[in-house]
Ligand SMILES: NC(=O)C1=CN([C@@H]2O[C@H](COP(=O)(O)OP(=O)(O)OC[C@H]3O[C@@H](n4cnc5c(N)ncnc54)[C@H](OP(=O)(O)O)[C@@H]3O)[C@@H](O)[C@H]2O)C=CC1
């Protein structure tokens with residue numbers, strides 16, 4: 001059995017890791033950490049786990065915790081992850097970090113967009129970006145995986161096939177994405193509490209969200225040309241899910257059938273990317289509770305513009321499910337282990 005620890009287990013991403021790992025046949029959870037709930041059982045924090053995982057939350061103590069495990073998930077806010085990851089790596093433990101701290105190959109881009117100094121820049125070159133559909137072989141060999149952000153997962157999977165083929169103008173891309181409120185984490189805030197969010201719908205960080213740079217980095221790796229795009233995130237009154245509507249100008253004439261075939265070919269070996277063939281576009285509820293990213297592709301015949309709809313569950317394919325997919329690859333297991341289930345119906 002692979003022994004795993006989860007640091008930041010009482011947050012939404014950490015708790016989702018706990019929940020999903022209870023169905024993983026090759027992983028045993030060895031420890032969980034939290035500051036606010038030290039000494040309490042995770043099943044007291046989340047009664048849904050009662051009788052399934054009753055481990056007590058511990059304080060972070062890397063020296064002794066690193067000896068007990070093979071792999072650690074760090075589900076901490078960005079800026080905090082980089083204060084624990086170096087010690088874990090030094091202790092010889094594999095790490096999957098869910099924050100933004102190790103997602104960038106350029107320290108400067110990280111510091112510009114996250115507005116903070118990178119405290120462990122020596123690990124930037126060692127970290128592998130954990131998007132299995134694009135980076136599988138590197139992830140298999142990695143000691144430190146930087147799990148992607150939720151919006152970048154949805155947008156990158158939607159655009160990768162056409163950007164790689166040079167079929168879209170890399171400066172014409174517009175990503176209009178909407179997220180459920182769990183994307184902002186469990187910590188309460190004025191922006192996310194019920195009466196602020198319910199029955200409303202708003203754009204935020206317009207023209208300046210940090211995920212713009214992560215998506216650009218991902219697509220630049222596939223494109224022969226510079227990628228500069230517009231990304232606007234929105235908050236919608238639902239708990240989970242992201243729907244991205246993406247627009248891009250085509251560089252050459254292609255028809256809908258050819259586009260769908262391109263996507264099917266690109267993702268033919270990928271168990272968690274599903275391409276819609278029919279007219280009906282994917283909906284958030286069709287992936288909620290699952291690790292799938294569903295993609296709908298449409299050519300707007302009047303404008304000749306490509307429109308892509310991409311849906312994921314932000315806590316699963318956008319965070320904890322993808323982290324388990326990465327663990328499977330790093331551990332030479334079936335990529336689908338512990339994740340092979342449909343979303344919740346309806
Ligand atoms: N929510 C989502 O949809 C996604 C989240 N992510 C990333 O995953 C990470 C976790 O996110 P999420 O679970 O939503 O966030 P939460 O705010 O829900 O949870 C954060 C966790 O970290 C702990 N924590 C917070 N501050 C500190 C600190 N200074 N020292 C030690 N522990 C701390 C919290 O517990 P306590 O305060 O008790 O210590 C809690 O367990 C973040 O980096 C986030 O950006 C990535 C993709 C999607």
Ligand SMILES: CC(=O)N[C@@H](CCC(=O)OP(=O)(O)O)C(=O)O
Pocket residue numbers: 078098099100148149150151179180181182183184185233235
């Ligand atoms: C709805 C909401 O607030 N979402 C978060 C993104 C969550 C995520 O993926 O963030 P990381 O890059 O920090 O891991 C945000 O916009 O900041």
